Amino acid sequence: MTGVYDRDDGRLDVRTDAGEWRARALVNATGTWRHPFWPG
Numbered sequence: 001m002t003g004v005y006d007r008d009d010g011r012l013d014v015r016t017d018a019g020e021w022r023a024r025a026l027v028n029a030t031g032t033w034r035h036p037f038w039p040g
Contacts, residue, residue: 004026005013014021030037 002017003013003015005015007013007022010024012023012026014023014026028039030039
């Protein structure tokens with residue numbers, strides 16, 4: 001993923017090396033069940 005940008009209509013522009021998408025929500029999951037990682 002190269003970036004996620006807010007749109008005026010409440011959606012997100014998601015840009016990657018493979019293309020661009022519009023989304024209503026984005027899940028950024030990292031870590032494991034026993035050792036979750038919460039980014040700052």
